[in-house]
Amino acid sequence: MSAPQLPGWRDWALLLFLAALWGTAFLFIRLTLDSLPPAALSFSRLTLAAVCVTVYAYWRGHRLPPLSDPRWKSFALLGFFGNALPFFLIPLGQTQIPSALAGILLAVMPLSTVALAHFFAGEKMSGWKLTGFLIGFAGAIILIGPAALAGIGGPTFLAQLAILAAALSYAINVILTRRAPPTHPAILAAGALICSSIWGAPFGLWQLAVNDQPATYYGWASLVWLAVGPTALATVLYVGLIARAGAGFMALVNYLVPIVALFTGLAIGEAISWNAYLGLVIILIGIALARRTRRTPCGP
Numbered sequence: 381m382s383a384p385q386l387p388g389w390r391d392w393a394l395l396l397f398l399a400a401l402w403g404t405a406f407l408f409i410r411l412t413l414d415s416l417p418p419a420a421l422s423f424s425r426l427t428l429a430a431v432c433v434t435v436y437a438y439w440r441g442h443r444l445p446p447l448s449d450p451r452w453k454s455f456a457l458l459g460f461f462g463n464a465l466p467f468f469l470i471p472l473g474q475t476q477i478p479s480a481l482a483g484i485l486l487a488v489m490p491l492s493t494v495a496l497a498h499f500f501a502g503e504k505m506s507g508w509k510l511t512g513f514l515i516g517f518a519g520a521i522i523l524i525g526p527a528a529l530a531g532i533g534g535p536t537f538l539a540q541l542a543i544l545a546a547a548l549s550y551a552i553n554v555i556l557t558r559r560a561p562p563t564h565p566a567i568l569a570a571g572a573l574i575c576s577s578i579w580g581a582p583f584g585l586w587q588l589a590v591n592d593q594p595a596t597y598y599g600w601a602s603l604v605w606l607a608v609g610p611t612a613l614a615t616v617l618y619v620g621l622i623a624r625a626g627a628g629f630m631a632l633v634n635y636l637v638p639i640v641a642l643f644t645g646l647a648i649g650e651a652i653s654w655n656a657y658l659g660l661v662i663i664l665i666g667i668a669l670a671r672r673t674r675r676t677p678c679g680p
Contacts, residue, residue: 423588466549512669569619635663
């Protein structure tokens with residue numbers, strides 16, 4: 381891919397839209413789990429999304445490459461690190477640790493991304509960028525709840541490592557997307573989602589076969605939205621945004637998602653404590669610092 385451009389207002393709008401898609405997904409996942417177990421949900425979501433993006437790509441006149449094309453190796457890696465591996469590790473970790481601690485551990489992803497991008501994507505890490513990302517991480521801890529840090533280490537250490545590995549997996553996926561061979565975003569997204577579905581098929585199909593949970597209208601409607609919005613549409617936008625604005629810019633979305641989740645909680649009547657609002661302000665300060673650029677003097 382070509383060198384990233386300085387993000388414009390459209391890139392910021394897309395970043396906020398992606399944060400809205402992913403931040404509200406937690407609510408729909410909760411509704412879908414009433415009808416499907418986790419692996420079946422993941423497989424169904426990815427398969428429906430792969431169909432949607434592939435149909436869209438063909439409708440726009442694009443075609444998937446033949447299986448002999450080396451780009452399928454890239455698709456397989458993107459499908460593994462972007463969906464298959466973290467979709468397995470996160471539920472595995474959350475069987476032993478609370479969601480608040482998992483959220484803090486996942487907030488390591490932007491820091492991992494900016495570090496990897498410095499070495500593998502040609503996006504140099506400036507002092508302002510590193511400071512901004514560190515402040516954003518501190519803001520995420522405050523927003524989610526610093527009391528959760530008391531659970532670090534101890535008997536659930538392996539579960540915590542699973543969540544950290546998922547965060548690193550997402551960071552690796554951003555870099556792989558940035559370094560992917562030149563491919564239209566819709567085709568890159570379709571190929572990655574197809575491979576994600578294949579990676580998750582064995583366990584997902586087994587859970588679908590033995591599932592005895594009662595089907596609900598809200599559960600299945602939520603599944604369709606998860607496939608179309610936070611998976612299919614989001615993946616196409618995600619790929620295009622990384623190509624234009626870079627991996628470091630895309631990583632900021634992980635600091636915005638908890639903010640969206642905060643306001644989603646307000647909308648459904650959840651009580652929000654003062655630390656959440658403080659964390660929101662600190663995250664926004666961190667993002668502003670991370671995007672600060674050195675101004676070059678004009679004229680002699």
